[in-house]
Amino acid sequence: MLLTLTSTPTPQTPDATALSYLLHKHPDRVQSFDLAIGTATVLYPEASAEKTTVAVIVDVDPIELVQSRYRRGKSGDNFSLGEYVNDRPYAASSILSVALSKLFRTALTGTCKSHPELVGTELALTVSIPVVPCGGDAELPRRLFEPLGWDVTAIPVQLDPHLPTWGNSDFVSLTLTGEHTVQSALRHLYVLLPVLDDVKHYWVGPDEADKLIRVAGEWLASHPDSALIMSRYLARRRDLVESVVDRLIPDQAEAQIELPRPDPPLARLRVDAVLATLQRLHVRTIV
Template identity: 55%
Template sequence: MTLTADATTDFTDSTELGYLLHKHPDKVQNFGLSVGSATVFYPEAMRESTCVALILDVDALELGRSLPKYSPGEFALGRYLNDRPYAGASLLAVAISRVFKQAMAGVCTARPDLPDRELPLRITLPSVPCRGGSGLAAELFGPLGWDAQTTPIPLDPEVAEWGDSVYVDLTLTGTATVAAALRHLYVLLPVLDDVKHYWVGEDEADKLVRAAGDWLGDHPRIELITERYLKHRRELVESVVDRLVPDATPSVQAPRDPSLGELRARAVLAELKVVGAKTVVDFGCGEGRLLRELFADNTFERIIGVDVSSRALDSAQRRLRLDDLGDRQRARIELIHSSATYRDNRLRGFDAMVLMEVIEHVDADRLPALVRSVFQESRASTVVVTTPNSEYNELYDGLAADEFRHPDHRFEFTRAQFQDWAAEIDGYDVRFEGVGPMDDTRGTPTQLAVFTRREDTV
């Protein structure tokens, strides 16, 4: 990232930018971060124009260690092999807050007259994830006074038919105080990406209010900004909106509402109740969202949570507090490290199996292996499957037409594709339901299938 300030009649010597940033133009300075290091230097420092550069060097091993115990849908090496070292997103935002902390706060003891002065600034970021189309940058930065110019970066310059990637070369031009410019970047870079590399809790909501409290309440995209910045945690989003917009009415915009996950869990539980299942396997259990609901209902006598990620299972064990349970209750639930695409004799003979938002994380050429393992080998009486309905995606705020809802999704079925796939599974009858708000044309955001094994199936 580079930030360039030009001299004005009120700011005759642009090298005074060094006072505002607390970084001397004649020095190269290095700063240690939890995931690597940041370097600050001045490619240009002249009276007429001064440019400061911030270079982030990400240590993949340190990043892998610092990530939360589990990220839904991650593949085995995803925390080590990813775009974080090359993309200006949440890691760059953290570096900005670490390196330019005093500048963001508008503190300059050496020249207290400088922080309140607005400067003509130009900020360049050569690779920024922009999930939602390149125009999203203008929608976010434009209301704050910035002219946002984006150049989409192709997936491969040599293969034009592959089209553009989700990354853009972003240039922001405008007049602002340095403190305001840095705070805008700190908040909006992770929003453009819609991914954060660290846990988001109540303290993150407080940070958002501190960094954006003077402008976010009036921003036309406040809902998108708060939802993405806070990783779509609805309770945190509502707390921030209530603080910044006291008279705001609750949002009824459903497509990006995290409560859809609760609706899915309730729909699955209802189907298990209808068939009278007593023993249940939850494939891809993750951190235990559905397991918690199953365990709270004593009609489920035996519950197995299965996941390919040992970190996810560790997190589920802590979330469910299994170590604190008495022997009788502890015997009801078990966590197993396994996969829906491999045969596992421990999973035979159960009343029901659940794959809630799982199949879309499996490579298409591995789906036959999943069908063989779940339906032909394990042979549960009932199998409940939920998956996104790709037709509904265009209703999502900020999601481009050709984007998936999660970066780890290998595909997303339309309703017809899902029904065609389900109809090819031998030995089971299937019916379909919708989960979430209904759109007359596009259906519901989640589609659900209930497979019932035929009694004559050997």
Template identity: 50%
Template sequence: MLLTITCTPPEGAGWPATDLGFLLHKNPDRVQAFEQSYGTAHVAYPEATAARCTAALILEIDPIRLVRGRSRGTPDFSLGQYVNDRPYAASSLLSVAIGAVFRTALHGRCKLRPELAETALPLRIELPSVPCRGGVEVAERVFAPLGWAVHATALPLDPAFPEWGDSHYLRLGLSGTVRLADALSHLYVLLPVLDGAKHYWLAADEVDKLIRAGGGWLAEHPERAWITRRYLARRQSLVRTALARLAELEEVEPERLDAVEEVDEGDGPNETLSAADGAEGDGEAGPVERAHPGAELGSGPAEVTAAGGSETDQNTQSLAVLRRAAVRSALHELGARRVLDLGCGEGALLRELLADSAFSEIVGVDVSMRALHIAERKLRLDRLPERVARRLTLRQGALTYTDARLRGYDAAVLMEVVEHVDPPRLGALEHAVFAAAAPGAVIVTTPNAEYNARYESLAAGTFRHADHRFEWIRAEFAAWADGVAARHGYAVRFVPIGEPDAELGAPTQLALFTKINLGATASAREGAA
């Protein structure tokens, strides 16, 4: 089993290619051997000049040592442990070797060249044999979103008999300008994913390994659900935990499959978890995560979790799920039929509204055309029955500008949107929504800044998301909401979302605005507050 990593610095880079040895913590002038439980890992440098340097990791697999100590009763005992492709093809064995032999490089540390460890380098990675049942297309869908140019060729079953066709093995080459630590983490996670198997029994700490190695990029990967499921060998309890933790760390919102979409999963990557993968756990379809739209106005991200909190527990719901549930509950309380989702992003809330027949007309508005295209694709509007699809309209528009098409709706939702608006533009948003569109009710959710003290991963004074322009404490949100209500003829009451803290309140705060001229219903709601 062989892996080569080649670095070719551009002219005038100011450092020689042999500095790759410093980053890998392996001297190019000698061959080194590292004993593993399954054999020996060797590191050598076939070439090492100032212009070009190649490091090779060679695994010498001992099939007997691979199964030594395992009895017939162990979960991974089978004839396949003795007759297999492990000595010849990249697999979880190579992933383990990367983690053991290049551990410091994988963590992105280098005392002698710290600035180089943080620099994206021109790299070329070669793997002569990679099992990949999805073929070249799957390899491209997995590696290309990470910035790699993928050069993959299917290997024939037998060159002497071309009529037999291709095997499920690829000769894989990757080239790109990537930090070495990121390149190693991509291989560490994705090689066993492409193989679809691991040589060891998975324990609960496998989720920690995945988060440590892939936490910086996996949440934004378009195939993240498929990657997570394959990495964790479809153990649904682990998959749910991993997706929840990715949601907390990387601002991704986990969802559950619902009636909007039926999934038929094949060998290749898929954006959803199928019900078939729920064999372990509660038997329901697993969670599906959706990315936050980024810097554009959109449905907001799930917050980071408090240390020691229960959001990673598979039996509890994430804050993102609780938030959407609170919004839907408020819409049902209002009896709203025609609803605006302002700042809809990639459609996390739209998906749930569309699955609920109580809503006859749904309009999603976002400033980002890219987010709207993603929402259209994720909602699979082209595959929905016409009677379902015609209930939804997607429109591009900035929420700080008036749009006559948005007038006359029963309710408008701004879910985790206002904190993405620069404070000087809040007046324009207020006018566009409450004065110009003037729906019968408005639902606004936003983080409670006081609760941030419960998040150990947040430094004091920092926000939950990099694109937040501000975060309000409860008194600030109440003052803004009361002022908006008074200026535009609405009554307002506040609803906490998430488990409240006795001192700091709930993680998310919701304001429900109802037009005073709606009569007794609105007055009753205001009195209930």
């Protein structure tokens, strides 16, 4: 799983290495950190005044991933290819969001003791993620990131480049460009990567609603797809979504945001299918 964040000079920040101060990671060091489900490595392929790029590489341990889900309680989401053979090692997901939170915690909170003047400065940033799940909807990344001021390029990933007739996969290669503070950029990624994936690798509880308000409260209520973001981020738990809406816009919640309706349970779908068949066949007696 790979993410790169690149900074280039602007009139406000002519030295692109400002990115390294904000991230609190030295350009000359390769640092590794333990995660609950693997390891994360931070390094700088390039660090100069003209261009500075930081790369985040997350190696997922499939055994630890499964054990972590059972320790915390299953979130109710099953990966399409099973628990041990799946896309988690390479597709950007909530795992990458958690890694960003751990690696760049001070940047996410807007703290930089050595250069506090940089915290509120917008940098020219480019985010590149080679594999992002989006359920086959290549327009979804644009819908989510463009309202936040990003220029979005989402190129569908082919199932097999050698067999183009097979078509595209459910993934895109995502590139975001724009001028943002590092804190805002990380917060956008932290919230929207799990939304694109529509799966979380850990249990979603009330603390996730508090986290969503804390990280995205400044822009979430005015986002055109706020209902979709809240629903997916909070694992479609209507009670949690309602609590977020009540706190973000208590006076106009119902008028501005249509709350997601929960999917009917499988038992209800079975009953409806049986009733529809009986009606179609004009059945009058059942033995």
